[in-house]
Amino acid sequence: MERNEIDDSALELIASRFRLLAEPMRLKILHVLGDGEMNVGELVAATGANQANVSKHLGILLDAGVVSRRKDGLRSNYSVTDESIFALCDVVCSRLERQLDLHREALATIRQT
Amino acid sequence: MERNEIDDSALELIASRFRLLAEPMRLKILHVLGDGEMNVGELVAATGANQANVSKHLGILLDAGVVSRRKDGLRSNYSVTDESIFALCDVVCSRLERQLDLHREALATIRQT
DNA sequence: TGACTATATCACTATATCGTTATATAGTCA
DNA sequence: TGACTATATAACGATATAGTGATATAGTCA
Incomplete structure (x- = not known):
């Protein structure tokens, strides 16, 4: 690898990080989670979005390691770790x-x- | 507007800023431009990308106010302003x-x- | 056990945008 | 002026992903 050349996979990694924040709904979820741990139902209420949609975004954030999940019975409690x-x-x-x-x-x- | 509620248009504005950086090719262009002003031809050579593609990304970055353009004859010289x-x-x-x-x-x- | 609840996932449509080829535009120079 | 060059733009196919309704999964409680 040449000096001053940037590895394409590194670029993709960085871009994917920004892509994570490039969605208003995910920003909204993260902003709400800024106040502390919340379960999916609470997030649905706080964001006004569809439950399936909130769950999907939470899954994406979880995969990226930006939030963590603490299961408690039926509830899934999410909080920001990054x-x-x-x-x-x-x-x-x-x-x-x-x-x-x-x-x-x-x-x-x-x-x- | 409620306290602690976030304006949707503000979220969209922030998201669009991240969306700008969510593309490896734009990151590559910005990284190269970090060394100083360059024209389109030089950027095409430096990135190895198609001329139309580089121009398109530069246009997007220009619209967003992240880079500026200085025309000099046939050449367009771009530099990072943000x-x-x-x-x-x-x-x-x-x-x-x-x-x-x-x-x-x-x-x-x-x-x- | 059976009804109920909270969350995750599937299947789908709609939309955005990337990369590319072809072409338009506009400046240069013989 | 006419050939040439650098850049911008248009049109298009391919792909990714957001949001949604329906359903699967798994825990709770009578």
Whole structure:
């Protein structure tokens, strides 16, 4: 492997991590789970989504190792184990806010000329 | 809007930011652009991808405000304007490395028992 | 045991988007 | 002007995946 060349499988790995967060519903689930452990029923109520859909997304997050599952009788309790998720969202939010600020400034500048 | 409820359009905005980085080819282009401004031909050579494909991805990155374009005659020179991209990749890479370490440790533990 | 409940999974449709070929656009230079 | 070049765009097939209704699975409790 050449220096400064990037391994395609590494790229795919990184991309798949971002793909995980590229769905609004998964972001919503993770945000809700930020308050602490919750079972599927509670998540369905909190997100307003279909039970099958919530379960599917939880399965995807579980496979990726972002959340963990604690079974208790009929219930499945999920919680976030990968806190770096929140760091990523913070970076994105800050950047988006800054971008909006810049646009606002640009508009103001145009108006006053 | 309720407190602690998240606006769906905000979720979509954040998700779209992650979606931008959820493609190996775009990550490759951004990584190459990390070394400095480059035109499309150079990027085609550096990535080994099809010209139409590189142009399309550059267009997407441009629309998102992640890169900027400086036209010079026939050439289009692109450069990264949103450095937060690299911060995001760093967080993901660190986390992936850590996850691999944990798996390695787990395997080692099993072996020695 | 049998009715009931919570969750996971299956099968399916709808949609988004990647990569590609062909072509349009626009700048350069003889 | 006309041939040539660099980039952007259009059109299209292939693939991935989100959301949904139906159903399987497995635990609970009378």
